[in-house]
Amino acid sequence: MTAFRVREFAELAGVTVRALHYYDRLRLLCPRRTGSGYRLYSIRDIERLEQIVALKFLGIPLKQIGELLDRDDRDLSEVLRAQRRALEEKRRRLDQTIAAVREAERTMRPGQQPDAAVLKKIIEVIEMQDNAEFMSRYYAEAVRAKLADRGAQWTPELQERVTQRWTELFADVEASLDEDPAGEKAQALAARWQSLVEGFTGRDPQITAGVANMWADRGNWPASLQQQARPFSNPKVWEFIGKAMARRI
Amino acid sequence: MTAFRVREFAELAGVTVRALHYYDRLRLLCPRRTGSGYRLYSIRDIERLEQIVALKFLGIPLKQIGELLDRDDRDLSEVLRAQRRALEEKRRRLDQTIAAVREAERTMRPGQQPDAAVLKKIIEVIEMQDNAEFMSRYYAEAVRAKLADRGAQWTPELQERVTQRWTELFADVEASLDEDPAGEKAQALAARWQSLVEGFTGRDPQITAGVANMWADRGNWPASLQQQARPFSNPKVWEFIGKAMARRI
DNA sequence: CTTGACTCCGACGCAGCGTCATAGTTCAAG
DNA sequence: CTTGAACTATGACGCTGCGTCGGAGTCAAG
Structure with a gap:
């Protein structure tokens, strides 16, 4: 029987x-050995x-x-x-990553943009991919808020309004969980979602601070939200919105 | 300035x-420290x-x-x-891998097939993806050949014929390097290539042995091939054929 | 016997942390 | 002030799939 040495x-x-x-x-592939310990590979070995x-x-x-x-x-x-x-899932992720880089x-392209703006684009995509991290966005905002000035003009009235908008939206999403995330209804919900996020976290830094604090400190959520058995904790809602947002890209 | 501890x-x-x-x-993100060494993160840190x-x-x-x-x-x-x-390249590979698994x-599906046949399918795809490994296929065949019976009916006449076919094919490919790998000409070359591989390595085990030995021992290549300044070593040819074969999948 | 080409085995290195283990800190309750 | 719970810090090992030494044995040729 012909045999080969390792090299x-x-x-x-x-x-x-x-x-x-x-x-x-x-112990994956153990060839025979010579008296002096050299490995000897044979035909069985190459198949394996x-x-x-x-x-x-x-x-x-x-x-x-x-x-x-x-x-x-x-x-x-x-x-x-x-x-x-697993590979298909990996590919889905990869596609989104590529989209993010693009x-x-x-x-x-404009050239004079600071890195910050570019990288934020990427961050947005990251957060869409994973619900857990998707949530973290609000925490990130919360940090800025806490560091800025806590609750500057975050009046109880405004708090009530914001709370109500989010509560409504959550209720609507929960009621639409069996819709197609790419469909019209879901896309409309996604649009509302995004406008809420942008409207309150993007414009006025004071309001941003308030919203962010609300998100960050679960213990401080207004009673109207706490009553709902932790509505923001319903993973199905996050999942659904995540999917819907992904279709918006 | 508000700051946070790690947790x-x-x-x-x-x-x-x-x-x-x-x-x-x-040294990617180095926060400030308290007197006792605790890390203190601030707003600059979260941006970074x-x-x-x-x-x-x-x-x-x-x-x-x-x-x-x-x-x-x-x-x-x-x-x-x-x-x-890099990501796009990775995606291309991933696609082929998934295709291989499928x-x-x-x-x-038939169920009674031995693993061997299934795994060979995968191996074929591996070899198409990478020219280096693409070559290794012939080496693998060479092992079987060597282990079978060296040069059984591998007559000089047959050797000459095989050599000539491969030589011609290589010359043709080298002359077509600027063609589109997906185009007609390239696909015809790929077909010839495959038929040569199958014709000589798949059918008659004796001939397989001969061809395999030819590929394996560079030193033993017939003079007609050695004269050509190592024609099989032209990486462009392998690259081109690799691409063309990939389009055949 | 020497030389050179192989071979063996063991050990460290890499990337990006997870996971103890050990020891010091902080802060509120008693 | 003490105590205890909850943090924190550093250091070290683990994981994957090998690459890359390093020291030492083996084998065939000259």
């Missing part, structure tokens, strides 16, 4: 010697190596590959499905 | 305390942090982010362009 085998197979050592140590490379290419961790190849049953189809889904580049 | 700041900004520690140690998060989101390494933010000039647009291209899943 030759590695070149033939298109991997590095180090990788073969590593697979050996992980090809399988390893193929699965690794799919982004499956080596540890899992080992289990897969040893229990040679139909785990594989399950793994493939799961991996494909947008940033476009914004930059 | 609060981290929650407000949507990152972890550990990350802030890490950014500090990398937002920029860091944005750039990190694009996949730019932290080290480079530090340099970018410190030299606050138009390096940024250059970086964005480069990063976008194909593998499809092949698997």
